[in-house]
Amino acid sequence: MTHLDIxxxxxxxxxxxxVLLVMDGVGGIHTAERPETxxxxxxxxxxxxxxxxxxxxxxxxxxxxITPGSGPGHLSLFGYDPLEPxxxxxxxxxxxxxxxxxxxxxxxxxxxxxxxxxxEGIITNRRAGRLPTDECIKLCKELQDSLPEMDGVxxxxxxxxxxxxxxxxxxxxxxxxxxxxxxxxxxxxxKDIEATEDTPAARRxxxxxxxxxxxxxxxxxxxxxxxxxxxxxxxxxxxMPTFQELYKLTPAAxxxxxxxxxxxxxxxxxxxxxxxxxADEFKTLEENWAxxxxxxxxxxxxxxxxxxxxxxxxxxxxxxxxxxxxxxxxLKPDVIAVAGDHSTPPPMKAHSWHPVPFLLRGKFCDxxxxxxxxEGACNHGRLGMFPARAIMEMLLACAGKLQKYGA
Amino acid sequence: MTHLDIxxxxxxxxxxxxVLLVMDGVGGIHTAERPETxxxxxxxxxxxxxxxxxxxxxxxxxxxxITPGSGPGHLSLFGYDPLEPxxxxxxxxxxxxxxxxxxxxxxxxxxxxxxxxxxEGIITNRRAGRLPTDECIKLCKELQDSLPEMDGVxxxxxxxxxxxxxxxxxxxxxxxxxxxxxxxxxxxxxKDIEATEDTPAARRxxxxxxxxxxxxxxxxxxxxxxxxxxxxxxxxxxxMPTFQELYKLTPAAxxxxxxxxxxxxxxxxxxxxxxxxxADEFKTLEENWAxxxxxxxxxxxxxxxxxxxxxxxxxxxxxxxxxxxxxxxxLKPDVIAVAGDHSTPPPMKAHSWHPVPFLLRGKFCDxxxxxxxxEGACNHGRLGMFPARAIMEMLLACAGKLQKYGA
Numbered sequence: 001m002t003h004l005d006i007x008x009x010x011x012x013x014x015x016x017x018x019v020l021l022v023m024d025g026v027g028g029i030h031t032a033e034r035p036e037t038x039x040x041x042x043x044x045x046x047x048x049x050x051x052x053x054x055x056x057x058x059x060x061x062x063x064x065x066i067t068p069g070s071g072p073g074h075l076s077l078f079g080y081d082p083l084e085p086x087x088x089x090x091x092x093x094x095x096x097x098x099x100x101x102x103x104x105x106x107x108x109x110x111x112x113x114x115x116x117x118x119x120e121g122i123i124t125n126r127r128a129g130r131l132p133t134d135e136c137i138k139l140c141k142e143l144q145d146s147l148p149e150m151d152g153v154x155x156x157x158x159x160x161x162x163x164x165x166x167x168x169x170x171x172x173x174x175x176x177x178x179x180x181x182x183x184x185x186x187x188x189x190x191k192d193i194e195a196t197e198d199t200p201a202a203r204r205x206x207x208x209x210x211x212x213x214x215x216x217x218x219x220x221x222x223x224x225x226x227x228x229x230x231x232x233x234x235x236x237x238x239x240m241p242t243f244q245e246l247y248k249l250t251p252a253a254x255x256x257x258x259x260x261x262x263x264x265x266x267x268x269x270x271x272x273x274x275x276x277x278x279a280d281e282f283k284t285l286e287e288n289w290a291x292x293x294x295x296x297x298x299x300x301x302x303x304x305x306x307x308x309x310x311x312x313x314x315x316x317x318x319x320x321x322x323x324x325x326x327x328x329x330x331l332k333p334d335v336i337a338v339a340g341d342h343s344t345p346p347p348m349k350a351h352s353w354h355p356v357p358f359l360l361r362g363k364f365c366d367x368x369x370x371x372x373x374x375e376g377a378c379n380h381g382r383l384g385m386f387p388a389r390a391i392m393e394m395l396l397a398c399a400g401k402l403q404k405y406g407a
Numbered sequence: 408m409t410h411l412d413i414x415x416x417x418x419x420x421x422x423x424x425x426v427l428l429v430m431d432g433v434g435g436i437h438t439a440e441r442p443e444t445x446x447x448x449x450x451x452x453x454x455x456x457x458x459x460x461x462x463x464x465x466x467x468x469x470x471x472x473i474t475p476g477s478g479p480g481h482l483s484l485f486g487y488d489p490l491e492p493x494x495x496x497x498x499x500x501x502x503x504x505x506x507x508x509x510x511x512x513x514x515x516x517x518x519x520x521x522x523x524x525x526x527e528g529i530i531t532n533r534r535a536g537r538l539p540t541d542e543c544i545k546l547c548k549e550l551q552d553s554l555p556e557m558d559g560v561x562x563x564x565x566x567x568x569x570x571x572x573x574x575x576x577x578x579x580x581x582x583x584x585x586x587x588x589x590x591x592x593x594x595x596x597x598k599d600i601e602a603t604e605d606t607p608a609a610r611r612x613x614x615x616x617x618x619x620x621x622x623x624x625x626x627x628x629x630x631x632x633x634x635x636x637x638x639x640x641x642x643x644x645x646x647m648p649t650f651q652e653l654y655k656l657t658p659a660a661x662x663x664x665x666x667x668x669x670x671x672x673x674x675x676x677x678x679x680x681x682x683x684x685x686a687d688e689f690k691t692l693e694e695n696w697a698x699x700x701x702x703x704x705x706x707x708x709x710x711x712x713x714x715x716x717x718x719x720x721x722x723x724x725x726x727x728x729x730x731x732x733x734x735x736x737x738l739k740p741d742v743i744a745v746a747g748d749h750s751t752p753p754p755m756k757a758h759s760w761h762p763v764p765f766l767l768r769g770k771f772c773d774x775x776x777x778x779x780x781x782e783g784a785c786n787h788g789r790l791g792m793f794p795a796r797a798i799m800e801m802l803l804a805c806a807g808k809l810q811k812y813g814a
Contacts, residue, residue, distance in 0.1 A: 029773035032460075058789070062812055064797035065804035066413065069813035082813065083408055094814050347771070351811055353804045354773050355789075379775055384791045 004079060004246055006405065007393055013248045016334035016399040019285070019295045020391070022077060023321060024070075024260075025303030025344025027058075027356040028314075028375060034347055038302075038314040039357060039374045046325035047318075047359075047373040050336060054361030056370040057383025059391060061342045065353040073341030073351075074263045078296075079247075079392035080240060089266065090176065090235020095166040097262020099158055103237055108174045108205065111233045112157070112165040113182065114139060114226035121189045121228075126182070128226040131163040139226060140165050147215055150208050167231060169208065175201035178209065180232035190230055242268025243294065247396060252288060254281045255298035264296055278317070282324040289331050303351075306344030314346060335362035335399045338373065339391060355385050362398035411486065411653055413812065414800060420655040423741035423806040426692070426702045427798070429484060430728060431477075431667075432710030432751025434465075434763040435721075435782060441754055445709075445721040446764060446781045453732035454725075454766075454780040457743060461768030463777040464790025466798060468749050472760040480748030480758075481670045485703075486654075486799035487647060496673065497583065497642020502573040504669020506565055510644055515581045515612065518640045519564070519572040520589065521546060521633035528596045528635075533589070535633035538570040546633060547572050554622055557615050574638060576615065582608035585616065589637035597637055649675025650701065654803060659695060661688045662705035671703055685724070689731045696738050710758075713751030721753060742769035742806045745780065746798060762792050769805035 001009075028037030061068040061076045062083065071089045072082035080087040089097075092109035103109065114136065116125040131139075136159040143157045153171035160166055177197040181190045193209045195202035213229070220227045243251040245268070253264030254272050261271045270292070274284040281297055288295075299321050305313035328336065340356035357378040359370075368382035396402045408416075435444030468475040468483045469490065478496045479489035487494040496504075499516035510516065521543065523532040538546075547566040554562055560578035567573055584604040588597045600616045602609035620636070627634045650658040652675070660671030661679050668678045677699070681691040688704055695702075706728050712720035735743065747763035764785040766777075775789035790801075803809045 029771060031771070031774075063410070063413070063800065064790075064793060065800040065809065066417070067804065067809065067811045069811050072813035083413065085408065089813070091814055345771070345773075352771065353809075375773075376776060379789045380787070385789070385793070 003081065003389065004241065007079065007396065007402070008241070008246045010403045010405060011246065011248045011396055011401055012403055014399065014401050015293070016401065017293050018335045018395050018399050019297065019328060019333045019337070020077070020395065021297045021299070021328070021336065021338045023299045023302045023318070023338065023340050025306045025342055025351065026318070026340035027343025027345070027352075027354050028306075029343065029345040029347060029352070029354055030375070031347045034311070037375050038311055038318055038346070040376065041311070042315045042318040042322070044318060044322040044373060046322045047338060048371065050325065050338060050361045051359045051373040051377065052371045053367055054359045055365050055368045055383060056357070056359045056373070056378045056381030058355035058375070058378050058381075058385045059339060059358045059388040060355045060385060061388045067351050067353045068342045069351065070259055070341060071263060074260065076388040077339060077341055077391055078243070078267045079389055081389055087238055087240050089238055089263070091233025092166065092176075092235040093237060094259065094262070095160060095164070095233070096168055097265065098259040099160055099166060100258040100261065101156070101158060101166065101168065103168070104170060105237045105239055106170070106172065106174065108169045108176050108234060108236050110167045110178075110231045112167050113230040114163045114165070115190075115228050115230050116225050117189070117228040123183070123186045123188055123190065123228070123230075125225075126186055126230065127163040131226050133159065133161055135226065136160070136162060136165060143216055143219060146219055147212060150211055153208055155212060163226070169205070173201050174205045175199060176234045176236040177202045178205055178234040181213075182230035182232040190228060238266060240266060244268050247294075247392065248401070249294040250292050251294040251296065252292040253296045253298070254284045255296070255300070256281065257298070257300045260298045260300070269296060278320050278324055282327045286327065286331065302340070303344045306346050307349055309346045309349040311346045335360070335395050337361075337391060337395055339388070356388070358383065358391070360394055360398060365398050410488070410796070411648065414486065414803065414809070415648070415653045417810045417812060418653065418655045418803055418808055419810055421806065421808050422700070423808065424700050425742045425802050425806050426704065426735060426740045426744070427484070427802065428704045428706070428735070428743065428745045429481075430706045430709045430725070430745065430747050432713045432749055432758065433725070433747035434750025434752070434759075434761050435713075436750065436752040436754065436759070436761055437782070438754045441718070444782050445718055445725055445753070447783065448718070449722045449725040449729070451725060451729040451780060453729045454745060455778065457732065457745060457768045458766045458780040458784065459778045460774055461766045462772050462775045462790055463764070463766045463780070463785045463788030465762035465782070465785050465788075465792045466746060466765045466795040467762045467792060468795045474758050474760045475749045476758070477666055477748060478670060481667065483795040484746060484748055484798055485650070485674045486796055488796055494645055494647050496645055496670070498640025499573065499583075499642040500644065501666065501669070502567060502571070502640070503575055504672065505666040506567055506573060507665040507668065508563070508565065508573065508575065510575070511577060512644045512646060513577070513579065513581065515576045515583050515641060515643050517574045517585075517638045519574050520637040521570045521572070522597075522635050522637050523632050524596070524635040530590070530593045530595060530597065530635070530637075532632075533593055533637065534570040538633050540566065540568055542633065543567070543569060543572060550623055550626060553626055554619060557618055560615055562619060570633070576612070580608050581612045582606060583641045583643040584609045585612055585641040587639035588620075589639040597635060645673060647673060651675050654701075654799065655808070656701040657699050658701040658703065659699040660703045660705070661691045662703070662707070663688065664705070664707045667705045667707070676703060685727050685731060689734045693734065693738065709747070710751045713753050714756055716753045716756040718753045742767070742802050744768075744798060744802055746795070763795070765790065765798070767801055767805060772805050
């Protein structure tokens with residue numbers, strides 16, 4: 001039995017309510033130049049109170065020293081093993097989710113680049129000189145209008161940012177087993193569209209994609225820049241079991257960025273409309289409190305400022321989040337967890353592998369002697385360093401939603 | 408995907424350099440009679456400095472309480488799961504590697520005992536009364552000269568120590584699927600040579616081994632002692648993926664004992680010629696610094712003195728190693744790890760299952776508050792107790808050699 005098989009067998013519906021507050025990339029590191037992390041520098045009386053009342057540790061998103069992308073990082077928080085091929089979210093799907101596209105189970109999605117090719121068709125710039133986003137929007141509209149459908153299959157081409165777009169095919173009998181046309185290097189021509197397996201669905205998808213690409217190439221050819229396209233990461237909805245099926249939860253997600261709403265959708269969560277500020281997210285929580293028994297709340301900017309190396313910005317976001325905690329406590333959730341999907345240490349200006357501070361607070365959580373929500377304090381917590389995919393299990397148990405295993 | 412599949416997918420070649428310093432059996436235990444370990448008693452300012460600048464923990468070689476031999480202990484340090492059958496190094500192969508024999512991929516190796524049998528052929532002493540090594544050398548030479556080849560297969564019979572020898576067959580179409588002839592008990596005759604699977608290669612190997620054994624039995628029969636042989640652990644090169652293939656490293660090994668050079672060879676490391684002293688090993692490191700990006704350095708005598716129950720000797724070796732650390736630091740490695748393949752607590756005079764103190768020091772290692780390289784201090788390190796096979800992953804990540812997993 002897999003980990004999730006056991007949980008789905010033991011989970012029961014109860015009235016208790018869980019809030020999983022994810023501060024994206026919240027983990028930091030200690031370096032000689034910056035001996036204190038933002039969590040250590042910030043004034044966070046409310047988070048510290050939760051740490052004191054709860055039990056703490058540090059969660060590993062994927063493995064001891066694997067740096068996760070946002071997809072695997074969140075899968076793990078939601079209990080899915082990100083190394084399981086069944087839960088592998090393809091690049092195309094992520095791109096579509098990242099623009100709030102409502103992906104259906106049978107859709108095929110690809111990530112696209114507008115690129116530059118020379119007269120011989122050889123790629124001279126894979127990103128069309130970082131095409132401005134406005135131009136990308138205009139081009140996608142032109143291509144979309146030129147071809148809304150092909151052989152009974154709906155075609156969606158949608159701008160993402162700069163040179164990036166998402167392409168989605170919607171129809172029956174399609175397959176994501178399509179190779180990248182992007183050679184990942186300049187000096188080559190885009191590859192032909194080819195299937196990676198020999199099935200009727202893959203052959204049909206190749207035939208349709210060839211017609212679409214031929215038309216796009218023709219329309220773009222006269223242009224000086226962004227005069228061709230590259231496609232990669234063909235993929236479809238991973239169709240993983242939902243929170244309802246696995247955990248008997250009625251889950252909702254509150255997130256200001258589309259990618260996280262997208263991953264939450266895959267897990268079966270209702271997406272709640274919210275504003276752009278942290279306070280808006282807590283307002284949304286209050287307004288929807290009665291309707292759900294599980295809330296995933298996502299704070300984005302801890303990660304964004306980490307990627308920028310901006311410690312001051314990160315401290316501000318952490319303090320701002322801390323300031324909202326009393327609103328959360330006022331709702332009297334049975335279980336609160338504060339977690340991160342990975343670390344984004346400002347000295348590294350990137351996601352990293354370092355385990356993430358974690359706290360769990362609930363009636364029977366077994367409070368340890370950690371009194372602060374910081375990396376250093378959480379190192380000494382009762383939970384030690386543990387796989388992030390155990391978090392859902394802890395939340396359910398602490399909320400009284402898991403039955404005994406065996407007699 | 409296995410752990411190594413993921414690492415091989417994410418590993419990239421860079422200029423950064425890693426040193427993995429293994430102090431064999433370095434872990435100790437606290438007992439009522441000896442409340443302090445050798446690491447706690449030794450004066451080790453340099454190792455303590457590394458612990459202070461790095462992050463620490465205790466590594467489990469195989470599992471929570473499995474005592475590893477040297478083979479599994481090192482496989483685990485090198486990232487291979489020692490419980491995977493694919494990485495099972497047979498007893499015969501270990502014996503051949505332990506005498507610096509250059510094992511080829513298709514060789515079949517067995518471990519041999521000279522033994523005593525009576526007139527009825529029944530074993531009266533499995534170890535020929537612990538035959539002196541000189542006698543073993545003489546006997547092996549006699550048998551080797553009597554039969555350098557059989558049916559186109561090269562035969563190597565080589566002394567190990569006391570009653571022990573290694574037998575290697577070299578030729579095409581051989582199989583290691585041969586049962587032990589050693590009944591592991593006195594009062595029985597040596598077993599016939601038999602295959603454990605029915606394949607042409609196994610049948611051919613049996614036929615050849617029967618002829619070899621018949622000749623050896625005939626030559627030894629007139630002797631009073633050491634008048635027969637027992638064979639066991641038939642095995643061949645495990646053919647595991649190398650450090651180059653898995654980790655994109657250019658690795659070298661510096662070790663004073665043949666067994667460790669042998670295991671390093673299996674992992675694809677270049678074996679560097681060195682002297683017998685610890686200082687010689689650091690000199691070898693200096694001389695070869697430019698040529699490699701990964702160095703495995705092996706200090707043997709922490710283990711030997713542990714097996715002898717000699718705390719004073721162990722303290723001396725630990726301090727001697729500590730005294731060489733400044734030479735290592737002067738080379739400015741990007742990442743240094745100090746580890747052990749297992750514990751060898753002097754109170755037990757044997758290998759043990761206890762997790763091994765571990766430290767990792769590099770730019771983004773995330774220093775914790777451990778300030779000494781001791782068992783007690785490492786218990787409180789950020790890494791906690793973790794599987795030793797995660798060490799290579801940590802070294803690669805810390806050296807900036809692992810890409811992000813997923814988008």
